[in-house]
Amino acid sequence: MLKFSRNPSRGHDVSRLTLRLWDFTGTALLNLFMFLFLIAYLSPIPFMFIASFTPRDQFTNPNAPILPSERLKFNYDGKDRIIYYVPTDDGVKQWALYKPARRSSEFIDPQHPEAGPIHWDGQWRLLNPVYKFSPTLDNYKNFLEITNLPLLFKNTFIVAFISEIGVLFSSIAVAYGFSRFRIPGAKYIFFLLIATIMIPSNITLVPTYYLFSGHVLNWIGTWLPLIVPHFFGSAIFIFLLRQNFKSIPRDLDEAAMLDGAGPLRILLSVILPQSIPVVTTVALLHFFYIWNETRMASLYLGIRPDLQIVSFGVQRSQSFFFTPETLMVGALLVMIVPVIVLFLSQRFFMQDMIITQIEK
Amino acid sequence: MDIVHRSGIFKENKPVKRTRLRQEALVGLLFLSPWIIGFIALKALPILASLVFSFTDFHMLNPGETQFIGMANYAHFVRDAEASSSLFGSLTYFLFTVPIEIFFALGLAAIFTSERLKNKRFSRTLVFMTSIIPATSIFFIFQGSLQYAKRLIFDPLGLPPINQFSLLLPFMALWSIGPGFLILQGAMESVPNEIYEAARVDGAGPFARFFYITLPMISPAIFFTLVINFTGAFGGAVLLDRGYILSFSLSPMEGYINNVMFTEANLGYASALAWVTFTITMIITIMLFRSSRRWVYFPEEDTDVEI
Numbered sequence: 001m002l003k004f005s006r007n008p009s010r011g012h013d014v015s016r017l018t019l020r021l022w023d024f025t026g027t028a029l030l031n032l033f034m035f036l037f038l039i040a041y042l043s044p045i046p047f048m049f050i051a052s053f054t055p056r057d058q059f060t061n062p063n064a065p066i067l068p069s070e071r072l073k074f075n076y077d078g079k080d081r082i083i084y085y086v087p088t089d090d091g092v093k094q095w096a097l098y099k100p101a102r103r104s105s106e107f108i109d110p111q112h113p114e115a116g117p118i119h120w121d122g123q124w125r126l127l128n129p130v131y132k133f134s135p136t137l138d139n140y141k142n143f144l145e146i147t148n149l150p151l152l153f154k155n156t157f158i159v160a161f162i163s164e165i166g167v168l169f170s171s172i173a174v175a176y177g178f179s180r181f182r183i184p185g186a187k188y189i190f191f192l193l194i195a196t197i198m199i200p201s202n203i204t205l206v207p208t209y210y211l212f213s214g215h216v217l218n219w220i221g222t223w224l225p226l227i228v229p230h231f232f233g234s235a236i237f238i239f240l241l242r243q244n245f246k247s248i249p250r251d252l253d254e255a256a257m258l259d260g261a262g263p264l265r266i267l268l269s270v271i272l273p274q275s276i277p278v279v280t281t282v283a284l285l286h287f288f289y290i291w292n293e294t295r296m297a298s299l300y301l302g303i304r305p306d307l308q309i310v311s312f313g314v315q316r317s318q319s320f321f322f323t324p325e326t327l328m329v330g331a332l333l334v335m336i337v338p339v340i341v342l343f344l345s346q347r348f349f350m351q352d353m354i355i356t357q358i359e360k
Numbered sequence: 361m362d363i364v365h366r367s368g369i370f371k372e373n374k375p376v377k378r379t380r381l382r383q384e385a386l387v388g389l390l391f392l393s394p395w396i397i398g399f400i401a402l403k404a405l406p407i408l409a410s411l412v413f414s415f416t417d418f419h420m421l422n423p424g425e426t427q428f429i430g431m432a433n434y435a436h437f438v439r440d441a442e443a444s445s446s447l448f449g450s451l452t453y454f455l456f457t458v459p460i461e462i463f464f465a466l467g468l469a470a471i472f473t474s475e476r477l478k479n480k481r482f483s484r485t486l487v488f489m490t491s492i493i494p495a496t497s498i499f500f501i502f503q504g505s506l507q508y509a510k511r512l513i514f515d516p517l518g519l520p521p522i523n524q525f526s527l528l529l530p531f532m533a534l535w536s537i538g539p540g541f542l543i544l545q546g547a548m549e550s551v552p553n554e555i556y557e558a559a560r561v562d563g564a565g566p567f568a569r570f571f572y573i574t575l576p577m578i579s580p581a582i583f584f585t586l587v588i589n590f591t592g593a594f595g596g597a598v599l600l601d602r603g604y605i606l607s608f609s610l611s612p613m614e615g616y617i618n619n620v621m622f623t624e625a626n627l628g629y630a631s632a633l634a635w636v637t638f639t640i641t642m643i644i645t646i647m648l649f650r651s652s653r654r655w656v657y658f659p660e661e662d663t664d665v666e667i
Contacts, residue, residue, distance in 0.1 A: 027476040044505035170394035181388025203634040207406035232398020292494040331497035346485040350542040
């Protein structure tokens with residue numbers, strides 16, 4: 001009896017060990033794969049970061065090193081001379097070019113400048129210059145000189161804040177109406193709402209532009225076309241909020257109703273406290289939307305650079321620059337705010353999103 | 361929890377219930393009113409207005425001299441090679457990028473559903489991050505990294521030079537998987553564990569479980585992602601909008617309509633083009649919804665029209 005019971009237990013130990021080993025290998029491989037994938041997936045971002053610190057013309061020069069660097073120079077005879085790798089009979093020397101000529105040139109040895117110019121036969125244009133690592137802030141200075149970034153940031157935050165209030169206020173109210181009230185025909189209204197998500201924006205573009213233009217409302221050159229439409233709610237946000245409101249058990253509202261709470265009170269003290277992740281998600285999606293907004297900004301704020309918002313403003317100044325390094329600075333500065341906001345809010349963003357009915 | 365209402369607990373006093381229902385409907389409509397007003401003022405009327413414009417020679421510069429010209433704008437569209445190539449471009453963009461997006465989003469979502477993955481929240485944010493980068497930045501990021509890729513990978517390996525524009529679309533598609541990925545991952549995580557356990561007991565391997573349980577169960581989420589991507593390709597509302605770069609729009613048709621509108625100021629023709637796009641989008645949307653009955657799993661108990 002004793003022997004019989006010991007054998008299986010030993011076998012069990014062995015299989016448990018192999019299972020744990022297998023499990024460990026699987027976990028390690030999965031995490032390694034994810035790590036490598038993320039590195040490959042995000043690799044363009046560090047390159048942009050490097051490029052933004054790169055001195056002028058180095059970025060497009062195929063012989064220059066990858067990291068931001070500048071050519072090493074040596075001051076001789078009152079002028080900065082570029083140092084090159086010069087192949088000589090005694091190996092490769094780092095000499096400063098003193099008198100360039102087509103077939104042969106004169107160099108200075110920076111270690112022994114007192115020795116005077118050294119004659120070297122060969123084409124100096126084929127030599128590689130000596131670089132040293134030196135990141136520069138010039139691109140940032142150039143970019144900020146032309147672009148009034150603080151003003152663009154300020155404008156965007158004002159537009160985002162005001163329209164955020166509008167879009168949250170009305171989308172929450174409408175989603176609450178769809179999720180909690182028995183309204184005759186609500187099903188069809190909801191279907192209409194879903195249909196509007198799929199309507200291409202350019203079909204309404206001409207009439208709304210005409211409406212906002214000097215012919216009717218005269219809102220061109222103001223923030224109103226960017227703000228007011230959001231006060232009527234956004235179909236896709238209403239959809240997201242409604243799906244989540246519907247998943248909150250009705251028992252809670254009924255308990256509150258018996259305590260004498262009205263519909264508004266139920267929304268504020270029962271529904272909203274339980275919907276913090278989805279409300280945060282909607283608020284963030286709207287913020288990203290305004291931050292990336294270029295369509296409306298180009299139509300309605302093109303004539304008022306002092307009211308311009310960030311995405312279009314940066315895009316506009318990008319058309320003045322012709323050096324890719326400075327363009328990289330603009331690209332970096334305009335994306336940094338949404339990325340920080342996303343990381344600060346990752347605890348809530350898109351957590352427990354309910355898109356379809358099967359969930360929960 | 362409609363049961364309380366439907367089970368008839370309150371059925372004894374019918375007249376009271378009727379007034380209560382009317383009151384409830386009124387309060388409900390009050391809550392819906394912002395959207396209804398916005399729908400009429402900013403969607404329904406403009407759509408009708410643009411239908412009317414599409415039959416006129418409405419011009420930004422002289423709106424007073426507008427005349428009805430019948431179907432002339434639509435006849436012009438049929439002959440306009442640039443318009444049809446833009447339309448074709450939008451369609452190809454959709455057909456080309458959506459499979460990439462859905463494939464990668466599904467794969468990543470499947471990995472993220474695994475219990476074994478560490479640091480999930482952080483990696484999730486990293487994957488999503490690329491989708492919120494403004495269009496203003498993304499083109500330069502792309503160009504810059506190509507420059508470095510050329511010097512670090514292509515030149516040392518002696519590979520032929522890269523054509524920028526052939527890589528731009530896959531790059532943009534890959535960097536836009538964020539919303540789809542999060543939606544699919546949320547759906548995958550909510551598939552009840554008991555179903556997997558039952559399948560495991562019956563001897564289903566991981567691949568069988570993925571294809572016969574996960575995919576059918578999350579088919580509504582896949583459908584939603586598909587619709588969202590589709591509307592994005594034609595300039596509809598999207599979960600995340602990164603805007604566009606000056607004249608370079610991800611939706612060629614949208615770019616062309618804007619061009620007709622603002623460079624040529626020909627609002628009548630722009631409206632006609634918009635209506636053509638609108639009609640095509642609606643036809644494809646209806647086809648998508650029709651096809652969804654075959655492959656999207658809708659639980660029987662819910663009678664609402666859900667996506």
